[in-house]
Amino acid sequence: GAGVSQSPSNKVTEKGKDVELRCDPISGHTALYWYRQSLGQGLEFLIYFQGNSAPDKSGLPSDRFSAERTGGSVSTLTIQRTQQEDSAVYLCASRPGLSGYEQYFGPGTRLTVT
Amino acid sequence: AQSVAQPEDQVNVAEGNPLTVKCTYSVSGNPYLFWYVQYPNRGLQFLLKYITGDNLVKGSYGFEAEFNKSQTSFHLKKPSALVSDSALYFCAVREDTDKLIFGTGTRLQVFP
Numbered sequence: 001g002a003g004v005s006q007s008p009s010n011k012v013t014e015k016g017k018d019v020e021l022r023c024d025p026i027s028g029h030t031a032l033y034w035y036r037q038s039l040g041q042g043l044e045f046l047i048y049f050q051g052n053s054a055p056d057k058s059g060l061p062s063d064r065f066s067a068e069r070t071g072g073s074v075s076t077l078t079i080q081r082t083q084q085e086d087s088a089v090y091l092c093a094s095r096p097g098l099s100g101y102e103q104y105f106g107p108g109t110r111l112t113v114t
Numbered sequence: 115a116q117s118v119a120q121p122e123d124q125v126n127v128a129e130g131n132p133l134t135v136k137c138t139y140s141v142s143g144n145p146y147l148f149w150y151v152q153y154p155n156r157g158l159q160f161l162l163k164y165i166t167g168d169n170l171v172k173g174s175y176g177f178e179a180e181f182n183k184s185q186t187s188f189h190l191k192k193p194s195a196l197v198s199d200s201a202l203y204f205c206a207v208r209e210d211t212d213k214l215i216f217g218t219g220t221r222l223q224v225f226p
Contacts, residue, residue: 004157033213043204043216056211091157101146101165103214105157 002026004106006092012112013082021077021109025094032075033095033103034067038088046090049075051097082113116141116207118188120217127195128225135190135220137205146208147188149179152219153201161203164188175199195224 005024013019025032034046045059049069060066064083069075079086089110093103117140127133139145146165150158162173169181179190190203202221206214 031212035214042218045213045215048211048213050212056213058211059213093158101208102148102160102163104160105150107155107157 004092004094004104006090006106006109008109009107010110010112012114015084015113016081018078018080019082019111021079021090021111023075023077023092023106025073025075025092026104027073028096029094029104030072030097031095031103032069033093034075034077035091035093036088037091037108041088043091046077079111082111084113087111087113116145116209116215118147118205118207118215118217120203120205120220122220123218124221124223126223126225129197130194133192133195133199133222133224135203135205135222137188137190137217139186139188139205139207141207143210145181145188147179147181148206148208148214149173149177149188149190150204150206150216151175151201152204158204161190195222197224197226200224 007022030051032049037043047067048056064080067077089108091108093105095103119138148163149161152158161177162171164171164181172178177192202219204219205217
């Protein structure tokens with residue numbers, strides 16, 4: 001079946017602009033995660049959605065970062081007033097929820113802030 | 115807090131030889147451990163996991179991992195390396211809050 005998809009695959013933006021990154025999880029997966037992969041910080045957790053529960057936002061690095069998940073499926077990660085340190089690969093993952101422990105990752109969005 | 119450590123930035127091995135990529139963990143309670151592989155310009159692919167049961171876990175592409183509670187280790191192994199195994203490997207532990215905490219990654223280079 002189809003895996004996790006993310007768009008765009010690459011995004012170049014100017015410092016100060018807002019960007020939106022999209023994630024389509026595997027159909028039926030109730031848990032959705034965002035991670036960030038950067039040279040200096042490795043792989044770090046950003047935010048986690050599980051069903052209708054309040055999201056775990058504990059990994060968001062600043063209030064410029066936000067995410068939503070509409071209809072329990074597609075998620076959008078928004079970064080406002082981008083900074084050069086936001087440059088990274090943003091990875092989305094999903095998991096079945098009540099069964100299964102492994103997370104399935106999308107190909108990522110490479111964000112470059114100039 | 116849960117954590118994992120991958121002590122080697124890079125592992126080099128000749129094709130056909132056995133390979134080991136090391137991972138140690140620090141958790142409170144029972145560990146849920148994972149290995150992922152990342153090929154260039156790709157997302158992470160799940161290889162295998164340890165939740166409970168047998169200490170030797172078998173996964174995708176001929177990889178296996180041995181859970182050792184006394185040494186708090188979860189090393190990734192393969193009996194015979196292939197050039198196509200060259201990639202970046204991440205060990206991870208699942209936190210109580212369900213997110214994954216990743217190690218810093220180990221680059222595996224398999225030489226023909």
